[in-house]
Amino acid sequence: xxxxxxxxxxxxxxxxxxxxxxxxxxxxxxxxxxxxxxxxxxxxxxxxxxxxxxxxxxxxxxxxxxxxxxxxxxxxxxxxxxxxxxxxxxxxxxxxxxxxxxxxxxxxxxxxxxxxxxxxxxxxxxxxxxxxxxxxxxxxxxxxxxxxxxxxxxxxxxxxxxxxxxxxxxxxxxxxxxxxxxxxxxxxxxxxxxxxxxxxxxxxxxxxxxxxxxxxxxxxxxxxxxxxxxxxxxxxxxxxxxxxxxxxxxxxxxxxxxxxxxxxxxxxxxxxxxxxxxxxxxxxxxxxxxxxxxxxxxxxxxxxxxxxxxxxxxxxxxxxxxxxxxxxxxxxxxxxxxxxxxxxxxxxxxxxxxxxxxxxxxxxxxxxxxxxxxxxxxxxxxxxxxxxxxxxxxxxxxxxxxxxxxxxxxxxxxxxxxxxxxxxxxxxxxxxxxxxxxxxxxxxxxxxxxxxxxxxxxxxxxxxxxxxxxxxxxx
Amino acid sequence: xxxxxxxxxxxxxxxxxxxxxxxxxxxxxxxxxxxxxxxxxxxxxxxxxxxxxxxxxxxxxxxxxxxxxxxxxxxxxxxxxxxxxxxxxxxxxxxxxxxxxxxxxxxxxxxxxxxxxxxxxxxxxxxxxxxxxxxxxxxxxxxxxxxxxxxxxxxxxxxxxxxxxxxxxxxxxxxxxxxxxxxxxxxxxxxxxxxxxxxxxxxxxxxxxxxxxxxxxxxxxxxxxxxxxxxxxxxxxxxxxxxxxxxxxxxxxxxxxxxxxxxxxxxxxxxxxxxxxxxxxxxxxxxxxxxxxxxxxxxxxxxxxxxxxxxxxxxxxxxxxxxxxxxxxxxxxxxxxxxxxxxxxxxxxxxxxxxxxxxxxxxxxxxxxxxxxxxxxxxxxxxxxxxxxxxxxxxxxxxxxxxxxxxxxxxxxxxxx
Ligand SMILES: Cc1cc2nc3c(=O)[nH]c(=O)nc-3n(C[C@H](O)[C@H](O)[C@H](O)COP(=O)(O)OP(=O)(O)OC[C@H]3O[C@@H](n4cnc5c(N)ncnc54)[C@H](O)[C@@H]3O)c2cc1C
Ligand SMILES: Cc1cc2nc3c(=O)[nH]c(=O)nc-3n(C[C@H](O)[C@H](O)[C@H](O)COP(=O)(O)OP(=O)(O)OC[C@H]3O[C@@H](n4cnc5c(N)ncnc54)[C@H](O)[C@@H]3O)c2cc1C
Numbered sequence: 001x002x003x004x005x006x007x008x009x010x011x012x013x014x015x016x017x018x019x020x021x022x023x024x025x026x027x028x029x030x031x032x033x034x035x036x037x038x039x040x041x042x043x044x045x046x047x048x049x050x051x052x053x054x055x056x057x058x059x060x061x062x063x064x065x066x067x068x069x070x071x072x073x074x075x076x077x078x079x080x081x082x083x084x085x086x087x088x089x090x091x092x093x094x095x096x097x098x099x100x101x102x103x104x105x106x107x108x109x110x111x112x113x114x115x116x117x118x119x120x121x122x123x124x125x126x127x128x129x130x131x132x133x134x135x136x137x138x139x140x141x142x143x144x145x146x147x148x149x150x151x152x153x154x155x156x157x158x159x160x161x162x163x164x165x166x167x168x169x170x171x172x173x174x175x176x177x178x179x180x181x182x183x184x185x186x187x188x189x190x191x192x193x194x195x196x197x198x199x200x201x202x203x204x205x206x207x208x209x210x211x212x213x214x215x216x217x218x219x220x221x222x223x224x225x226x227x228x229x230x231x232x233x234x235x236x237x238x239x240x241x242x243x244x245x246x247x248x249x250x251x252x253x254x255x256x257x258x259x260x261x262x263x264x265x266x267x268x269x270x271x272x273x274x275x276x277x278x279x280x281x282x283x284x285x286x287x288x289x290x291x292x293x294x295x296x297x298x299x300x301x302x303x304x305x306x307x308x309x310x311x312x313x314x315x316x317x318x319x320x321x322x323x324x325x326x327x328x329x330x331x332x333x334x335x336x337x338x339x340x341x342x343x344x345x346x347x348x349x350x351x352x353x354x355x356x357x358x359x360x361x362x363x364x365x366x367x368x369x370x371x372x373x374x375x376x377x378x379x380x381x382x383x384x385x386x387x388x389x390x391x392x393x394x395x396x397x398x399x400x401x402x403x404x405x406x407x408x409x410x411x412x413x414x415x416x417x418x419x420x421x422x423x424x425x426x427x428x429x430x431x432x433x434x435x436x437x438x439x440x441x442x443x444x445x446x447x448x449x450x451x452x453x454x455x456x457x458x459x460x461x462x463x464x465x466x467x468x469x470x471x472x473x474x475x
Numbered sequence: 476x477x478x479x480x481x482x483x484x485x486x487x488x489x490x491x492x493x494x495x496x497x498x499x500x501x502x503x504x505x506x507x508x509x510x511x512x513x514x515x516x517x518x519x520x521x522x523x524x525x526x527x528x529x530x531x532x533x534x535x536x537x538x539x540x541x542x543x544x545x546x547x548x549x550x551x552x553x554x555x556x557x558x559x560x561x562x563x564x565x566x567x568x569x570x571x572x573x574x575x576x577x578x579x580x581x582x583x584x585x586x587x588x589x590x591x592x593x594x595x596x597x598x599x600x601x602x603x604x605x606x607x608x609x610x611x612x613x614x615x616x617x618x619x620x621x622x623x624x625x626x627x628x629x630x631x632x633x634x635x636x637x638x639x640x641x642x643x644x645x646x647x648x649x650x651x652x653x654x655x656x657x658x659x660x661x662x663x664x665x666x667x668x669x670x671x672x673x674x675x676x677x678x679x680x681x682x683x684x685x686x687x688x689x690x691x692x693x694x695x696x697x698x699x700x701x702x703x704x705x706x707x708x709x710x711x712x713x714x715x716x717x718x719x720x721x722x723x724x725x726x727x728x729x730x731x732x733x734x735x736x737x738x739x740x741x742x743x744x745x746x747x748x749x750x751x752x753x754x755x756x757x758x759x760x761x762x763x764x765x766x767x768x769x770x771x772x773x774x775x776x777x778x779x780x781x782x783x784x785x786x787x788x789x790x791x792x793x794x795x796x797x798x799x800x801x802x803x804x805x806x807x808x809x810x811x812x813x814x815x816x817x818x819x820x821x822x823x824x825x826x827x828x829x830x831x832x833x834x835x836x837x838x839x840x841x842x843x844x845x846x847x848x849x850x851x852x853x854x855x856x857x858x859x860x861x862x863x864x865x866x867x868x869x870x871x872x873x874x875x876x877x878x879x880x881x882x883x884x885x886x887x888x889x890x891x892x
Contacts, residue, residue: 238608243738286701288612288613289610289611289612289613289697289699290610290611291610291697292610292696292697294610295608295610313602313606313731314605314606314608315605315606316605317605317608317610318613391479394567394569394580395479395569395580395585396479397479397480397481397584397585398480400580400582400583400584400585401584404582404583405582407580407581407582407583407584407585408565408581408582409517409567409580412517412567413735415567415569415580434615447606448600448603448619448621449603449604449605449606449619450603450618450619450622451600451601451603451619451621451622452600452621452622454618454622454625454626455622455625455626455629455630455632456625456629456630458626458630458632459630459632462632
């Protein structure tokens with residue numbers, strides 16, 4: 001198992017190097033790990049899933065509203081099936097709540113039949129149209145003025161953090177070398193190899209996959225391609241307290257408009273309720289901050305959808321950047337001459353489509369001359385339970401009896417135990433920061449945001465990481 | 476054993492939260508001869524918030540002396556244990572199996588305790604940056620006073636070099652002391668009020684010693700910085716904006732009771748305090764469930780919380796003796812600029828609240844306001860307060876009008892003019 005965070009890169013020639021360890025890059029690494037290949041996954045930041053993949057609306061889409069016939073529509077549909085099965089196998093929190101596309105005016109109501117038809121063209125035929133009373137019976141806290149809704153029973157909520165982490169963990173355990181803190185710079189390509197400059201030395205590989213998310217266009221240009229340009233489209237979100245969870249039981253989607261999917265209200269698998277996202281085209285790929293205007297507009301929209309939601313406390317505010325391009329579809333292109341595959345423009349559905357994108361990319365690599373060889377079974381992974389739909393460690397007498405650390409609650413709001421934090425700190429892909437620890441355990445992610453547990457969680461984190469530094473130094 | 480096996484026990488009184496309020500009620504009850512009084516706390520150490528308030532100023536009203544927070548906590552722990560209460564730490568109350576049956580998690584396993592009386596003493600906390608909807612990036616270095624104090628006093632952690640304090644109420648000045656002790660410079664204190672809201676002597680003393688600017692009538696509109704906080708942006712009431720460089724910001728005050736257990740029991744909250752609605756005898760709407768301390772009035776000083784605990788012992792004893800559960804029938808409501816009042820239910824001819832008065836908070840400074848108490852259009856009391864009333868500080872209203880209220884009438888309203 002190889003995860004490196006510092007020092008020179010190993011002197012090795014990889015069969016495939018994947019640039020970018022978001023949900024897409026890690027899914028590709030996991031897919032390729034099923035073959036006997038030497039694979040490197042290189043990531044600029046200090047953790048996997050640290051880009052767009054950590055800040056989205058966490059919905060596993062059926063793909064009912066995709067544009068029929070696009071690559072995206074196919075990969076979302078396939079990805080939905082693949083990830084649903086994978087979540088069950090690995091313990092990724094997933095709840096099939098179903099979505100309601102709520103119509104608030106006559107025009108929106110009139111649009112529902114066409115949406116149902118479009119869903120059918122996308123191979124999804126489980127939709128139905130509900131009248132106002134039926135909608136209200138299901139979601140009694142919706143604001144006044146609901147006229148009807150399209151019911152999409154398959155839409156689900158999922159944990160994006162565990163998903164990325166499960167892919168990365170399984171890939172690393174199956175032999176993929178994960179190099180963190182390793183931004184890919186200049187790339188030189190000859191008849192046999194790519195040489196990628198990084199601050200940690202040259203990375204040599206025969207095949208190259210570009211899964212660099214917001215920066216995929218820049219990498220693409222380094223290989224001489226200009227099929228697309230990424231424009232970051234910011235989405236800001238407000239996460240409400242767990243006490244809001246009782247107010248809403250479905251994913252409440254607006255009827256889509258030209259600007260995108262619009263603002264939704266949806267439960268999270270951690271038991272909160274989320275309101276968002278905004279859609280703002282920016283020119284700064286690092287602008288993941290929230291803005292006063294963005295939050296005000298969300299609150300205004302939220303007050304219409306569900307007035308009572310706005311009375312609850314806010315637990316968190318965050319923003320993510322979608323990798324939008326000038327095209328209406330994913331930008332996945334293979335260049336067999338250069339043994340290169342670009343995976344760009346994975347805009348607002350990449351979490352859902354991740355496994356299907358990975359399978360598609362494996363096929364494209366084979367077209368580029370990569371000899372995959374025979375498939376092999378890789379060791380299944382089981383991820384820690386951080387969703388609310390299954391018993392968490394603090395609720396399990398059997399676990400606590402075996403190890404009292406699972407009975408010692410450290411983060412009180414999220415009920416995260418000392419044992420879970422310890423496990424995360426010693427996992428295959430350990431966190432590099434408190435933020436990374438939060439995504440693995442939920443510690444520090446609750447309503448008090450560290451008032452009670454901040455110092456204690458930090459102490460446990462620092463104790464573990466400095467102990468590790470000491471062993472590193474001894475080696 | 477199945478994953479959900481729980482050890483089931485019963486006690487007379489289960490007190491949840493071993494802060495000053497919980498410890499004080501437990502000590503009184505055990506001293507009064509109640510046999511099985513159990514106090515539990517989810518922290519590894521009992522004592523509540525004073526554990527990490529490493530400065531003096533505790534105990535004046537309940538113990539008639541001045542102590543540091545940790546000494547004060549130790550005093551209350553010892554008193555409760557000496558009186559015969561069972562004190563357990565590292566045990567979290569996670570929910571309810573029945574109205575007076577609480578589920579617990581601790582290193583020894585899962586438990587379920589049924590009590591004749593449950594006393595909620597779970598305290599209050601400061602709203603974090605996110606709950607205050609302060610926009611910007613999400614850098615490290617953003618704290619509340621509670622986190623700051625624990626980091627510095629309990630764990631000896633580093634907290635940055637240049638700090639801004641948001642808020643100018645008593646707890647904000649505690650944050651100054653902690654930052655200075657950790658070797659950080661306070662760059663500024665910022666309040667959206669026209670003046671600070673602590674004792675003038677305390678403000679002056681702090682200013683003389685540390686000399687940082689107090690920026691009034693200003694709000695924090697944005698935090699910037701990628702890994703670590705780099706600066707924050709302020710907007711003054713007149714529209715001027717300014718950037719302040721800093722690597723740490725402490726959001727102080729702006730309290731919210733830790734009402735999770737109360738709410739998950741279905742206990743009605745008071746819309747002002749956001750704690751359980753409770754009468755002068757600390758009774759919530761749920762039979763057998765009492766509430767004391769900062770959970771009821773966020774936030775009062777620790778000695779007031781402890782006095783709550785002392786006063787609550789009487790009503791708890793009466794409940795144990797079989798008195799029917801009849802909380803004060805009249806809700807008490809405030810109107811703007813008042814924010815909240817406690818007790819927020821009253822019973823005419825019942826025992827008066829602790830120290831014979833109600834506690835109030837306002838949203839802004841009021842110069843010698845006239846407080847009017849009325850019910851169904853009838854004035855029960857009208858009186859001018861002798862002093863200016865400041866936000867984030869208690870002001871008091873004598874409870875002697877309560878007997879004039881009609882137990883069968885509508886809600887009681889308090890206005891300030
Ligand atoms: C607000 C919002 C809501 C969304 N909602 C949903 C949803 O509900 N459902 C859904 O399925 N999808 C959703 N998405 C989309 C989904 O989050 C993305 O499609 C997905 O995360 C993209 O993953 P990625 O791996 O391509 O990108 P990223 O997660 O951004 O990963 C790219 C990685 O590449 C690294 N990188 C960049 N340049 C270099 C370099 N030169 N060298 C090394 N590493 C580099 C980055 O550090 C980053 O970690 C949403 C997105 C947003 C913003
Ligand atoms: C940062 C800060 C600084 C302060 N500084 C001062 C000061 O200088 N001087 C002063 O007089 N007052 C000060 N106060 C106020 C004073 O600390 C409080 O008034 C007092 O501690 C309140 O007592 P309490 O018992 O109501 O609550 P707390 O002291 O908050 O105790 C509540 C206890 O309940 C426990 N608990 C909560 N939920 C559960 C659960 N589910 N299961 C088990 N246990 C639970 C908590 O762990 C905690 O120990 C300060 C408060 C804060 C927050």
